[in-house]
Amino acid sequence: MIARLLPCVGWLRRYDADLFRSDALAAVIVTIMLIPQSLAYALLAGLPPQVGLYASMLPLLGYALFGSSNALAVGPVAVVSLMTAAAVGEIAATGTPEYVGAALALALLSGVFLVGMGLLRLGFLASLLSHPVISGFITASGLIIAASQLKHILGIEASGHTLLDLGGSLANGIGEANLPTLAIGVAATVFLFWVRTWLKPVLVRLGLGAQLADTMAKAGPIAAVVATILVVDLLALDAEGVKVVGAIPQGLPPIALPPVDLELWRDLIPSAVLISVVGFVESVSVAQTLAAKRRERIQPDRELLGLGAANIAAAVGGGYPVTGGFARSVVNFDAGARTPLAGVLTAAGIGLTALLLTPLFHQLPKATLAATIVVAVLSLVDIGAMKRTWVYSKTDFAAMAATILTVLVAGVEAGVVAGVGLSLVLFLTRSARPHMAVVGQVPGTHHFRNIKRHEVITSPTVLSVRVDESLFFANVRWLEDRLYDMAVADPSIRDVVLICSAVNEIDASALESLEALIDRLHAAGIDFHLSEVKGPVMDRLKRSDFFAHLSGGVYLSQHDALADLDPETTCAAEGALRPARSAAAVTV
């Protein structure tokens, strides 16, 4: 029982020293990677740097208690940070306590929304988003985020949440670029790109083990951080206009309730919903990919609860909205994390950092953090996926392109709405039609098959149609019109039989539509019959006024229906059966 509520009880029960060694190693590596990331994403979100560290502590505990993935690393991520900046920037000015408070409230609302979705078991909804739309959204967000960081690399002021605004703002300010900042920013960016793509092969060639080489390559950002801190400090570049992180308060996060302000909450709800959707979709797809590699399984509804708990923890622990990050989770997985305890240990590592190391980051240039972000998000830009989609399906590509354009032109929030909307429109247009087939009798048998795919005998006066799905409001209108058109198109048709062998349910809308169809057909002198209706469906029909409308009969089998409505054709069709039967008799 408790294990069902708290998945952690399951893995804690079988925890041992071996698992701990794996988890601890992963935690050390993820901590090293997470320190610059936390500071950088806080910068992206417009928040003080320590908020990034706080968002990497309590939320990890929250997820470890309720989440279902063994490898997911929760914390601040790029897209959610950008969306936080956009949402909170509407409400308060950067640098004010109101700004920080609004970010806390946003995390709380997002957490409550995610938990609510989880309790309603709506996790499956995430799998209903079109992949090309998601991929387009991530690519375009990566571009926007990279563009938003250029100001830190140039050392100028700029703002905006769309490519147009950002571009204009950067073009205006580019004349005032600060040269030392630019030098640090460009050097850090080039270094990080080099580390990402070339360092590992070089280290391996130098004789290091692949595992160790990989780990060292992942430590690239921390190397850039250390190197640029030293450069700024030694050359006193902060006096030359290089913006640095400055004083970060030492200590653990303040535990407090986020501001309770109904008006603020109401303003933030739409953004909280969008952030939750994006965070959940990103996180669940990472978790699924990693779980599949180890043949484990994640449960989307558990993930909702886990991420919800993480965000509520962020809200009371001085953070801002968090979710499972892609790069970080892959590192966690590769480094050998076996249970969510790796996340708890990572939180402890970040906690130690916040307690002891923050004075070291005083001289850290913002340009270095921006370079970390640029390199991280440009790896999200997936031109290959765009090409593959273009070649494979123009419809899917159109949806993808529309999402990308919306994000670039109108911003990330509009992009989410457009992406979800496009997925829905694609979904509705594709599934508004039930799969159906006109059937005829296979000569010499009692079987009825699709006339398009089998040699069958059809009655000249009876139209027999099989529907291969349950009937409900969204598909039945089309069926109603199709059946009516087919029946009246051939003036010799006197009866229509709907074969319900695959109909598990007829909802109230479908019932109305069927009744309307029966009345329309009746007015055209055509009777309507059902065959092979399942028991539960029949029981419900009996509770309605359906049989007051039904002009024809209900037959146990399609063969019964045809034998009753057109005995002549049935006899002819079974004529073919008789010789075979007598032949069989001869054999016996």
Added chain:
Amino acid sequence: MIARLLPCVGWLRRYDADLFRSDALAAVIVTIMLIPQSLAYALLAGLPPQVGLYASMLPLLGYALFGSSNALAVGPVAVVSLMTAAAVGEIAATGTPEYVGAALALALLSGVFLVGMGLLRLGFLASLLSHPVISGFITASGLIIAASQLKHILGIEASGHTLLDLGGSLANGIGEANLPTLAIGVAATVFLFWVRTWLKPVLVRLGLGAQLADTMAKAGPIAAVVATILVVDLLALDAEGVKVVGAIPQGLPPIALPPVDLELWRDLIPSAVLISVVGFVESVSVAQTLAAKRRERIQPDRELLGLGAANIAAAVGGGYPVTGGFARSVVNFDAGARTPLAGVLTAAGIGLTALLLTPLFHQLPKATLAATIVVAVLSLVDIGAMKRTWVYSKTDFAAMAATILTVLVAGVEAGVVAGVGLSLVLFLTRSARPHMAVVGQVPGTHHFRNIKRHEVITSPTVLSVRVDESLFFANVRWLEDRLYDMAVADPSIRDVVLICSAVNEIDASALESLEALIDRLHAAGIDFHLSEVKGPVMDRLKRSDFFAHLSGGVYLSQHDALADLDPETTCAAEGALRPARSAAAVTV
């Protein structure tokens, strides 16, 4: 070509005196009915009375040019009027020119949105709303509207857009009720209820023809209008506090552009979208019902264009948002309207009224108009539908009840959003799973059938699954998990064959999911095969990297697949075939 753009060209070409007589008679009756309705709905929308008349003129011409229904009567309707009041009331104070201007802008935006939807051919989306949700919405809106009119019947001030607000506001003011107003209001309400339910049978019993009796019953509201004008005028009740309509400017509507104010438009867009959705759904369901009675057909995309044109006409012709009204269209239909020219003639009738008769309405009590509205909307409250839905399907009833509650508690706009949202959630949960079946070989044949419904032979090492739908993003995740679970559940399974005989398309998301499934199965030592893949699907798969993933083969037929993967079982299954074949040979 022109006939395709303008449906009116079609019916104008075959227009004759006979059609004209029918249309003209219908127009006279609808005009008589529309005069009090137009004034009343303008009152409901918070607009001056002449705006109601204007909204019943140009919009009818707009619809006649582009619409596809022969019986639909366009003009102000109750729910849309209430929604207009709610939307415009947020932006301007009743009685100001800004209020009237905002209503014009709302009509323009709604018209443009409808035309856009029509050009994108999205008319089918309306058929994707659940009927119980629509019915719940209409019932609850009827209750809200009736409640909103009680203030006019009581002669007090009250406001609010939810049942709670309205109730509280009425309870506060009830002490100041104006007795003469109350007397007129109650008398008019009782009279109109009596006319609606009892007058026709009484007249028929008195020896009138059913048709004439019906027409006279429809003229009930105009009788109430005339009678109460006389009472107020003779007793000078306006001096006793009975609120009257007052001076209505005489003349035709001013033709002018609605205010061009981007900020105003942006504020109105969400309401315009909701009003369009509600107006379209109401209108198209009326038009469909009436068209079916005469075995005609309406085209939802044409209806979008027709209603869009009507609203744009309303915006330039001094009106406010309009749509096809239920009661009015039924009257138009029953009175014999045969083409949209009936609407044009009705517009002319209203035009004459606006030119000549408006001074007569000076002493018309608002209480009479309120009584007209109350009686009209209470007929929308469909308790029977609630009962039927409750008996037939608890799920549908839950969706209906949620919609009703949302409208009553949070207002009509929230109700639309909740209704559409609920329909979508119902839709998604019901169609996220493709219909699929595990199949086996029918002994003695090359046929493969559902193991649950036929006596078939299955291979111990090959799992054969038929999917009965195209594969796309929304249904393929579930399929991926199901197939994987089924394959690994039985350790003796070595091969999975997916029979694609009903798969007409595999979209880019489904392709990714299939590739992921193949990789997962491969890791578990299971090969994946396809059979009976259609030509176009195969062509597209060849353009992708699918075959780099595919661990197994692609077979022309399921029989080929089985014969190759498990020849032993196939032989055994066909062993049954051989005696039959030799028997056939004996016959020959």
